[in-house]
Amino acid sequence: MKGLINFFKGIAVGIATLVPGVSGGTMSIILGIYDNLIHSISSFFQDWKKNLLFLGEVALGGLLGMACFSSLLENALIRYPYVMKFFFMGVIFGGLPILYKKAETSKDNGSGIVYFVIGAVLVLAMSSQPTAVTTLATSTGILSIIFLFIAGIIIAVALILPGISGSFMLLALGLYDVTLNAINTFNVPFLIPLALGVFVGTVATTKTIEKLLQKHPRKTYMLILGFILGSLVEVYPGIPAYGEVAASIVAAIVGFILIFWMSKKEFQSEN
Template structure:
């Protein structure tokens, strides 16, 4: 039963990574496995017997999610960008209460509001109407391999940090279209260096995050909450004609209450 649960959580996390502006780390927190994943990554070599299961289960789900849904999700977003923007806004906002609870459970003081504001400001500075107009990389050279590897490391940092979208980072780096096409065509010569970079970046970043969560849990979660609230500005698509607006609002409310209920029961 736990395998099935973690597998589908991995699918959900991978789907969120396909959408620019949506963070896989945020979804991991909402689904209640963020801390366990960080701990497992950091202790995989020390305690392989007890830590590999969750990584394998979530990892398999993530791989299946990426290869099965990348084309579907991008097609739906292209066709129904407004409606999907509202849905994902609702999903992100639905997880805010559980993350706020984590931020204040060890510290009721108001001083941590500064970390919330800092997180929002950081994401807003990063935000913008980016469009990946760079040439799609189809062949591997030494320079391309290094660039894709570095891109994978940067994406891993975004994967680990809730509120920072891996897809959005790929857009900024000019690697979004390259990555999506490589996944769609199963071009493993392109996927390999990105994947290696993600592994290295994940191992490096997870250790720092776990230390912060142990030593400064309230401040870290408040900063993460700021990242998440700031990302809503990037995700929210604005307003449209009344017909689409009604459907969009219904999707936003549905996304909010569905995720809020799920997060409360985990």
């Protein structure tokens, strides 16, 4: 039963990863699997069977979420941008109370306010940068492969750090549209070097984060909280059009209640 729950949580993380401004790391924290993901990746060989099973459940869900919902999500964001963005804002807000409680119940000293501010400022600074004009050549030459590998490493950092959207990083690198198209058309020559870069970047980043969570949990959680709140500026689409106000508000409320309830249950089961 737990494996099935992890699978569905993976689907949610995969879907969130596709939305510009919404972080897969944020979604995994909200759903209560972030710490386990970090530990399973960084300490994989300490108990590889258990870690492989957990990562397989989440990864399979994530891949399925991206493969099955990329086209649907792309169309929904085009047709109902305010409703969808407000729903994701509700989802993010719904996970914040439990994350703050995690920070407050940590045992290390200090309020962590400075780290919260640093996290928010970093994400705000990144989201204020103009989108890069870099575009990927359609050729399968060595330069294209190297570029995709390096881009994958950069994207991995964004995927692991909550509040920094992997999709936003794709936009900044000029790869968002072409990556969605590659997923929809299963363009293997494009996806393999990108995926290898993501793998290498993920392993390197998770080891650093796990050490921080072990030695400075409160400060790390407050930094993450700053990342997430700072990312809301990128997610917020502006005031909805008159005909979408009610639907956008309802979507935000539904997102908040759903994730608050799920994250509260997860927090209670951990304590």
